[in-house]
Amino acid sequence: MQFHELTLFDARKLLDAKDISSVDLVTALLERIESCDGEIQAYITVDEKGALASARKADERLANGDSTPLLGIPVALKDLLCTKGLATTCASRMLEGFVPQYDATVVEKLKESGAVILGKTNLDEFAMGSSTENSGFHITRNPWSLDHVPGGSSGGSAAAVAARLCTASLGTDTGGSIRQPASHCGVVGIKPTYGRVSRFGLVSYASSLDQIGPITRDVRDTAIMLNALCGHDPRDTTSANVAVPDFTAALDEYETQGLKGMVAGIPKEFLSVKGLDSDVEKAFYHSVKQLESLGVEVKEISLPHTDYAVAAYYVIAPSEASSNLARFDGVRYGYRDTEAADLIGMYKKTKSKGFGDEVQRRIITGTYALSAGYYDAYYGQATKVRSLISQDFSRAFEGCDIIISPVAPTPAFKIGENVDDPLTMYLTDIFTLSTNMAGLPGISIPCGHGKTGLPIGFQMMANRFDEMALVRAAYGLEQTLALENCFPEM
Amino acid sequence: MLFEPVIGLEVHAQLKTKTKIFCNCPTTFGAPPNANTCPVCTGMPGVLPVLNRQAVTFAIKSALATDCTIARESRFDRKNYFYPDLPKGYQISQYAFPIAEHGHLVVEPEGADPKRIGITRIHMEEDAGKLIHDPGRGKSMVDLNRTGVPLVEIVSEPDMRSAEEAGAYLRKLHAILKYIDICDGNMEEGSFRCDANISLRPVGQEEFGTRTELKNLNSFKHVEKAIRHEIQRQTYILEEGKKVIQETRLWDPNKNVTRSMRGKEDAHDYRYFPDPDLVPLIVDETWIDAVKKEMPELPDARKQRFIADYSLSEYDAGILTGSRQLADYYEEAAANLKDKKQAANWIMGPVLGLVKSQGLAIETIPVSATELSELLLLVEAGKLNAGTAKTVFEEMIISDKAPLAIMKEKGLEQVSDQSELDSIVMSVIEANPKEHDAYKNGKTKLFSFFMGQIMKQTKGKADPKVVTSLLKQNL
Ligand SMILES: [Zn+2]
Numbered sequence: 019m020q021f022h023e024l025t026l027f028d029a030r031k032l033l034d035a036k037d038i039s040s041v042d043l044v045t046a047l048l049e050r051i052e053s054c055d056g057e058i059q060a061y062i063t064v065d066e067k068g069a070l071a072s073a074r075k076a077d078e079r080l081a082n083g084d085s086t087p088l089l090g091i092p093v094a095l096k097d098l099l100c101t102k103g104l105a106t107t108c109a110s111r112m113l114e115g116f117v118p119q120y121d122a123t124v125v126e127k128l129k130e131s132g133a134v135i136l137g138k139t140n141l142d143e144f145a146m147g148s149s150t151e152n153s154g155f156h157i158t159r160n161p162w163s164l165d166h167v168p169g170g171s172s173g174g175s176a177a178a179v180a181a182r183l184c185t186a187s188l189g190t191d192t193g194g195s196i197r198q199p200a201s202h203c204g205v206v207g208i209k210p211t212y213g214r215v216s217r218f219g220l221v222s223y224a225s226s227l228d229q230i231g232p233i234t235r236d237v238r239d240t241a242i243m244l245n246a247l248c249g250h251d252p253r254d255t256t257s258a259n260v261a262v263p264d265f266t267a268a269l270d271e272y273e274t275q276g277l278k279g280m281v282a283g284i285p286k287e288f289l290s291v292k293g294l295d296s297d298v299e300k301a302f303y304h305s306v307k308q309l310e311s312l313g314v315e316v317k318e319i320s321l322p323h324t325d326y327a328v329a330a331y332y333v334i335a336p337s338e339a340s341s342n343l344a345r346f347d348g349v350r351y352g353y354r355d356t357e358a359a360d361l362i363g364m365y366k367k368t369k370s371k372g373f374g375d376e377v378q379r380r381i382i383t384g385t386y387a388l389s390a391g392y393y394d395a396y397y398g399q400a401t402k403v404r405s406l407i408s409q410d411f412s413r414a415f416e417g418c419d420i421i422i423s424p425v426a427p428t429p430a431f432k433i434g435e436n437v438d439d440p441l442t443m444y445l446t447d448i449f450t451l452s453t454n455m456a457g458l459p460g461i462s463i464p465c466g467h468g469k470t471g472l473p474i475g476f477q478m479m480a481n482r483f484d485e486m487a488l489v490r491a492a493y494g495l496e497q498t499l500a501l502e503n504c505f506p507e508m
Numbered sequence: 509m510l511f512e513p514v515i516g517l518e519v520h521a522q523l524k525t526k527t528k529i530f531c532n533c534p535t536t537f538g539a540p541p542n543a544n545t546c547p548v549c550t551g552m553p554g555v556l557p558v559l560n561r562q563a564v565t566f567a568i569k570s571a572l573a574t575d576c577t578i579a580r581e582s583r584f585d586r587k588n589y590f591y592p593d594l595p596k597g598y599q600i601s602q603y604a605f606p607i608a609e610h611g612h613l614v615v616e617p618e619g620a621d622p623k624r625i626g627i628t629r630i631h632m633e634e635d636a637g638k639l640i641h642d643p644g645r646g647k648s649m650v651d652l653n654r655t656g657v658p659l660v661e662i663v664s665e666p667d668m669r670s671a672e673e674a675g676a677y678l679r680k681l682h683a684i685l686k687y688i689d690i691c692d693g694n695m696e697e698g699s700f701r702c703d704a705n706i707s708l709r710p711v712g713q714e715e716f717g718t719r720t721e722l723k724n725l726n727s728f729k730h731v732e733k734a735i736r737h738e739i740q741r742q743t744y745i746l747e748e749g750k751k752v753i754q755e756t757r758l759w760d761p762n763k764n765v766t767r768s769m770r771g772k773e774d775a776h777d778y779r780y781f782p783d784p785d786l787v788p789l790i791v792d793e794t795w796i797d798a799v800k801k802e803m804p805e806l807p808d809a810r811k812q813r814f815i816a817d818y819s820l821s822e823y824d825a826g827i828l829t830g831s832r833q834l835a836d837y838y839e840e841a842a843a844n845l846k847d848k849k850q851a852a853n854w855i856m857g858p859v860l861g862l863v864k865s866q867g868l869a870i871e872t873i874p875v876s877a878t879e880l881s882e883l884l885l886l887v888e889a890g891k892l893n894a895g896t897a898k899t900v901f902e903e904m905i906i907s908d909k910a911p912l913a914i915m916k917e918k919g920l921e922q923v924s925d926q927s928e929l930d931s932i933v934m935s936v937i938e939a940n941p942k943e944h945d946a947y948k949n950g951k952t953k954l955f956s957f958f959m960g961q962i963m964k965q966t967k968g969k970a971d972p973k974v975v976t977s978l979l980k981q982n983l
Contacts (some may be wrong), residue, residue, distance in 0.1 A: 341586050341597070394783070
C-alpha cells in the first residue's frame with residue numbers, strides 16, 4: 019500500500035510502530051499533490067516547507083517515544099480557518115495576501131495533538147456556495163469525474179480527502195458545507211452540534227449556523243478527529259461547556275452492542291421533495307434496509323416546517339453575513355481600491371471589486387432583510403421559523419434516536435450547470451440546512467454510487483451533543499455496507 | 509405664546525475597567541496610537557468577542573445607583589454602519605434588551621425644589637476609535653486605542669424643563685458615577701459625554717414638539733449654554749410661526765452657536781440585530797447581591813447621615829458629600845473627634861482652600877485626613893488654640909512633620925497653667941493702669957485689649973479660656 023492511501027488510524031499505527039516516519043508520509047502526500055492537484059485544484063496554498071518542518075519535529079517526538087493521537091498526521095484545512103503565519107484567503111480576492119497573526123482554536127488543537135498542516139483548501143468564497151465554483155481563485159474538480167463539481171463550500175477539503183491529497187481535512191458547515199461535498203466526493207463528513215467546536219479563528223459567514231468539522235476517509239478517522247477538535251473554548255462564548263466523550267468509544271459500542279434497539283426516523287417531508295434523483299433514493303433505501311437488518315427500528319416521522327427551512331435559512335445566513343463581512347472595508351488589511359477619491363468611493367469600489375458576485379448577492383440580500391421596515395417581515399419572521407424547525411426536531415427526537423435522510427437530492431452536478439441559477443443551487447441544501455438551523459449534529463457517509471459512478475451520501479442527524487449516536491450508527495452502516503471501490507482511481 | 513422646553517439627556521460614560529469590553533487590551537488613555545490593540549478590537553477576520561465581566565459589574569453598579577430595574581437577561585445587538593474608526597463595521601451595543609431600565613435621580617437645581625428625573629434605560633456598548641486627520645499629507649489616520657473601551661449609555665426621560673435642571677441632572681449623575689467609582693468623569697478626555705434632545709411645546713400642551721439633538725457638549729457649562737441657546741433658537745422659529753426641523757446639531761463652543769450636522773433624512777439605518785457571537789447576558793441574584801455589597805453609600809444617603817449623626821447643617825453636609833473622596837476625608841478626619849462640626853469647619857475652610865490654591869484633588873493634598881485629625885485632637889485637648897493651630901497647619905503643608913512635633917518645635921503649646929498665667933495677667937494689668945481705670949469705669953470693650961497684650965507676651969500660646977477667667981477676676 020502506498021503511504022497516501024493510508025487512513026489516519028492505519029497511519030497512526032505505522033507511525034507508532036516506527037514502520038514509517040511522518041516525513042515519509044508528508045513527502046508522499048506532497049508528491050501526490052504535485053502530481054494530481056494540478057487537475058483537481060483542491061488546494062489554494064500548499065505549505066511544503068512548514069509541513070516538512072513539523073513532520074521532522076513529529077518524528078523527533080516519535081523517536082522519543084512520544085505519541086499523541088495526531089502526531090505526524092498530515093491534514094489540510096479549509097482556507098476559512100485562520101493559520102498563524104500562513105496565508106488565509108477565504109478564497110476571496112478581498113483577502114489575497116492576508117496572513118493572520120493567530121491560529122484558529124481548532125488549528126491550535128490540531129497542532130497540540132501533533133498534526134502536520136499540509137496547506138489550505140479551496141472553497142466557495144467566504145463559504146457561500148454549494149459547488150466551490152464561487153471561489154475567487156479557481157474551481158475545484160470532483161476526483162470521481164473531473165467535469166463535475168466536488169460540492170461545497172468545503173469542496174477543496176472533501177476533494178483532497180477523496181483524491182488522497184491529505185490524510186484528513188477540516189471543513190466548515192453553515193448549511194451543509196461539510197456534508198454535501200463529503201457526499202459528492204464519497205468521503206465521511208460530520209457537522210458537530212453547534213457549540214461543540216470553537217469557532218474562534220473561523221472567518222464567520224453566519225455565526226449562529228457555522229460549525230467546524232472533520233472530513234475523513236472513514237468513520238473511525240472521524241471519531242479520532244472529533245476527539246482532537248471538540249471542547250469548550252473561553253475565546254468563543256458560544257462554544258458549549260459540556261463534557262466531551264471519547265468518540266472512538268462509540269465504535270466499540272457498536273462492536274459490542276450493535277445497533278439493536280436504536281430508532282431511526284425518516285422525515286416524510288424530505289423524501290417527497292421535487293427533484294429527488296432516483297439513484298439517490300435507491301441508495302438511500304438500500305442503506306435503510308441495512309440498518310433494519312442491524313435491528314434498527316425505522317419509522318416515518320414528520321418535520322412539518324421543512325418547506326420553510328430553505329427560505330428562512332436564506333434570510334438568516336445572508337443577514338448575519340451582511341454584518342460579518344462589513345469588516346472587509348479596505349481600511350486595515352486585505353484588498354483596497356486606490357482609485358477612489360473619497361472614503362465612500364473607496365468603500366464601494368473595494369467591496370465591488372474585492373467580493374465575487376455570490377458574496378455581493380448575499381450581502382445585499384442580508385442588508386435588505388435587516389433594513390428598517392423590512393426587519394420584521396424577513397429577519398424576524400425567519401427567526402420564528404427557525405424556532406419552529408427546532409421544535410420540530412425536539413418533538414421528533416422524543417420518538418427516535420437518529421433521523422436519516424439523503425444528503426443532497428442528486429449526486430454531484432456538472433461544472434457550470436447551476437451557476438446562473440442561484441435558486442436551484444440554494445435548493446440543493448434542503449436536507450442539510452435544517453440541522454444548522456436547529457444546531458444539531460449531522461454526518462454524511464458514503465452509501466453507494468449512481469449510474470454515472472458518482473458517489474452518493476447518507477445523512478444521519480442526532481439530538482444536540484449526541485454525536486456518539488451518530489458515530490455509532492454511521493460506523494455500523496459503514497461496516498455493513500462494506501462498499502467496494504471506495505476511492506476514485508487516480 | 510409661552511413655550512415650555514422639554515429636555516432629555518443621553519450620557520455616555522466610559523467604564524474604568526482595566527481592560528476593554530470584549531478583549532484583554534488595556535484601556536489606558538494617552539498610549540501611542542494603536543498600542544492598545546489586538547486582533548479582536550481591530551476586527552481581524554475570525555476573531556470573537558468575549559464579554560468583560562468587570563464591565564458588567566460596573567454597569568450593575570450604575571443601575572443600582574440610579575434605582576434602575578436590572579434585567580436578569582439582556583442581550584447584545586449589532587449596530588451596523590461604516591466608518592474607518594469602527595473596525596468591524598458594526599458597534600456591539602444593547603438595543604432591544606438593555607441591562608437596566610426604569611430608574612430615576614432626584615436633582616436639586618439651585619434655588620429650586622428637588623425634582624425627580626426619570627432614567628429610561630442603561631445599556632452597555634463598546635466605544636469606537638478615532639480618526640486623526642493630517643491635512644498636510646492629505647491623509648487620515650486611524651487610532652483604535654479607544655475601540656472597545658466599555659461604555660454605559662444612560663438615557664434620561666424627557667423630564668427636564670430648563671437648562672438649569674439639565675445641568676443639575678448632569679452634575680448629579682457625574683458625581684454618582686464618580687462616587688461609585690465606575691467612571692473617572694473626565695469630560696475633556698471624553699470619558700463622560702453628553703448629547704441633549706430638546707423640543708418646545710406650548711405651555712399646557714401634553715404632546716411633544718419636534719426635537720433636535722445636540723452633540724459635542726463637553727463640559728457642564730457648554731451643556732447649559734448650548735441648551736439655553738437651542739431653546740432660544742427654537743423659540744424664535746416657533747414665534748415666527750415656522751416649524752422646527754428634526755435634525756442633529758453640533759454645538760460650536762467658540763462661537764456659542766449650534767449648527768446643523770445632519771437631517772432626519774440622512775439618519776442611518778443601523779440594521780440592529782442580535783449579535784450571534786455573544787450569548788445572552790444573564791445577571792442572577794447572586795451577582796447583584798455581590799455588587800450591592802461592594803456599593804458605597806450614595807451621596808444622598810450619606811448627606812442625610814452626616815446631618816443626623818454629626819449634627820451638620822444641610823449646607824455643610826451637602827458640600828462635604830459632594831464627592832466620595834471629600835466625604836471620606838471628612839469622616840476620617842472627624843472619626844476621633846468629639847466635635848464633628850470643628851472638622852467640618854476646618855475642611856470647608858483651610859482644607860478646601862488648599863485644594864483650590866494648589867489645584868489638587870482632596871486625596872493628593874499634602875495634609876492627609878489622619879494628619880488633620882491629629883492636629884484637631886491637639887485643639888480638642890486644649891494644647892492648641894484656633895490661632896496656633898492655623899500656624900501649625902501652614903507648617904504641615906510644607907513639611908512632613910507631625911502636628912505634635914511642629915507644635916513642640918515652634919513652642920506653640922498652649923499655656924493653661926493657672927499660676928503661670930496668673931503672674932502674666934497681673935503684670936499686664938499693672939503695666940497698663942490707664943486702661944485698667946478706664947475698664948473699671950465701664951469701658952468693658954478694653955477687655956480685648958488686655959487679652960491681646962497677654963497673647964502678645966505669650967506669643968499666642970495662652971489658653972484664652974483661662975486668661976478670660978483670670979482677667980475677669982482681676983480687672
Ligand atoms: Zn484588543
